[in-house]
Amino acid sequence: MHITERQNTHSMLKLQPLTSEAFAPYGDVLEVSDHRQHFPINRGNTERYHALARVDVTGQEGYPIISIFRTQPVVLPFRIECMERHPLGSQSFTMLGGEPYLVVVAEPGEFRPQTLRGFLAQPHQGVNYHRGTWHHYCLCLNRACDFLVVDRGGCGHNCDEILLPAEQQRLLMLDATDSNDLATDLAQTSCTELED
Numbered sequence: 299m300h301i302t303e304r305q306n307t308h309s310m311l312k313l314q315p316l317t318s319e320a321f322a323p324y325g326d327v328l329e330v331s332d333h334r335q336h337f338p339i340n341r342g343n344t345e346r347y348h349a350l351a352r353v354d355v356t357g358q359e360g361y362p363i364i365s366i367f368r369t370q371p372v373v374l375p376f377r378i379e380c381m382e383r384h385p386l387g388s389q390s391f392t393m394l395g396g397e398p399y400l401v402v403v404a405e406p407g408e409f410r411p412q413t414l415r416g417f418l419a420q421p422h423q424g425v426n427y428h429r430g431t432w433h434h435y436c437l438c439l440n441r442a443c444d445f446l447v448v449d450r451g452g453c454g455h456n457c458d459e460i461l462l463p464a465e466q467q468r469l470l471m472l473d474a475t476d477s478n479d480l481a482t483d484l485a486q487t488s489c490t491e492l493e494d
């Protein structure tokens with residue numbers, strides 16, 4: 299997709315690195331971190347990084363389920379035209395395919411485009427959207443990937459989807475002025491992919 303000069307900056311959504319702090323208004327980042335509670339188990343053969351997130355799905359007699367989402371890759375820049383939320387439960391995504399992926403969120407409540415944020419998640423990171431957090435459906439890069447998904451089973455309406463009017467749509471992209479961290483991550487992953 300060619301970015302025309304007419305594309306003004308407010309319609310761009312620049313990718314930022316996924317960190318627990320930046321993602322806190324939207325959910326939890328699932329990753330090994332010395333800042334989280336951890337302790338040895340299994341006779342010292344395993345380190346347990348404990349309770350990185352809660353599975354919040356039991357409202358209205360819901361129950362937790364585990365699924366796999368086999369997802370086709372997208373390319374950047376990518377237009378954000380729709381968003382969704384799950385009012386009855388949280389939803390977590392763990393990358394099984396070893397590729398970076400994209401996470402686009404907005405704060406819960408009435409959809410406010412000014413709270414839209416785009417994150418570049420690394421293959422070792424998972425995310426857990428809190429109940430009601432607006433998010434784009436899962437977006438992977440470079441090749442088809444599987445996500446392990448923990449979310450809510452049971453009856454009741456648990457998926458509000460909205461199509462964004464043109465003025466609220468955003469073009470998700472790398473920040474060209476970035477210190478190259480994100481671009482390098484993506485390029486290196488792509489090159490690695492090519493070498494395989």
Ligand SMILES: NC(=O)N[C@@H](O)C(=O)O
Pocket residue numbers: 382389433434435436457
């Ligand atoms: N619809 C569905 O199960 N998937 C979405 O919720 C998603 O976030 O990918």
Ligand code: NI
Pocket residue numbers: 382384389433435
């Ligand atoms: Ni979802």
